[in-house]
Amino acid sequence: xxxxxxxxxxxxxxxxxxxxHFLGAIEDGNIEITYxxxxxxxxxxxxxxxxxxxMALKALEELYAGELPKRGDIHVAMKNPxxxxxxxxxxxxxxxxxxxNGIGGFKGIQGNFSRNNLVAFGSPMKGxxxxxxxxxxxxxxxxxxxxxxxxxxxxxxxMGKSLSGxxxxxxxTLFGKLWQERVRKILLTKELWDQMITIHEKx
Numbered sequence: 578x579x580x581x582x583x584x585x586x587x588x589x590x591x592x593x594x595x596x597x598h599f600l601g602a603i604e605d606g607n608i609e610i611t612y613x614x615x616x617x618x619x620x621x622x623x624x625x626x627x628x629x630x631x632m633a634l635k636a637l638e639e640l641y642a643g644e645l646p647k648r649g650d651i652h653v654a655m656k657n658p659x660x661x662x663x664x665x666x667x668x669x670x671x672x673x674x675x676x677x678n679g680i681g682g683f684k685g686i687q688g689n690f691s692r693n694n695l696v697a698f699g700s701p702m703k704g705x706x707x708x709x710x711x712x713x714x715x716x717x718x719x720x721x722x723x724x725x726x727x728x729x730x731x732x733x734x735x736m737g738k739s740l741s742g743x744x745x746x747x748x749x750t751l752f753g754k755l756w757q758e759r760v761r762k763i764l765l766t767k768e769l770w771d772q773m774i775t776i777h778e779k780x
Contacts, residue, residue, distance in 0.1 A: 583764070584611070584616065584622070587765065590610045590637065591608075591645060591646075592607075592608050592646045592648040592675075593606050593607055593646070593647055595647065596690040597648075607645070610673075612630055615673065623756070623760060624760060625663045626670055629671050630764070631774055632667075632706060632720075632774060633674040633708075636706075636708040636719055639717045639779060641710075647710075648676035649677070649691075650676075650710065650712055651675040651711065653675060653696045653697070653707075654702065654709070656702050656705055657698065664698065667705070667706065668696060668706075676692055677692060677695035678692045678693050679694070682696075695711075702718050702777070702778070703777035704718035704775070704777035705718075705720035706719055707778075715779075717776060717779045721774055721775075723763050725772055726762045726763050726766070726773070727759075728756070728758075728759040729758065732752065736752055736756075
């Protein structure tokens with residue numbers, strides 16, 4: 578499987594997954610989620626997937642402050658409805674990372690390890706997404722804006738040609754490279770993370 582090399586340079590997210598530990602899926606329960614894992618989940622790599630990944634990373638750092646985050650013990654709330662814009666994509670990526678599911682999620686084993694009813698949409702908040710620790714009720718609300726990392730000026734014209742079927746193979750390849758270059762800058766330019774990710778409220 579071939580993919581852009583920079584995926585391997587993105588900071589991985591470390592968590593403890595009690596369900597995986599209990600069932601022997603992961604020996605010590607310590608699990609690593611990578612950007613590549615999220616690309617596989619979403620089926621693509623774009624500024625939205627990258628932003629969801631960064632918001633999860635930042636929120637977990639804020640909520641656990643040096644502790645290992647507990648996967649499956651975090652509630653995800655989205656400000657907008659599930660079918661609005663890219664809300665569903667963002668929710669899918671963040672929920673995958675933190676082990677949260679909606680009504681159809683895993684219902685647990687004799688009252689333990691449940692993953693259902695941990696995702697909500699249309700929730701009033703100051704940010705775009707709020708993550709809440711189930712054990713302590715601590716929460717953080719964040720939003721994401723990648724506009725300070727613009728794409729190459731040739732990217733959108735090449736996208737148009739590619740979608741219309743008028744691009745050559747070389748032009749289609751160049752479009753993909755330019756698209757991923759913007760994603761690379763978003764994920765690897767750490768000095769811009771605090772500008773792209775805004776914490777609106779923490780309690």
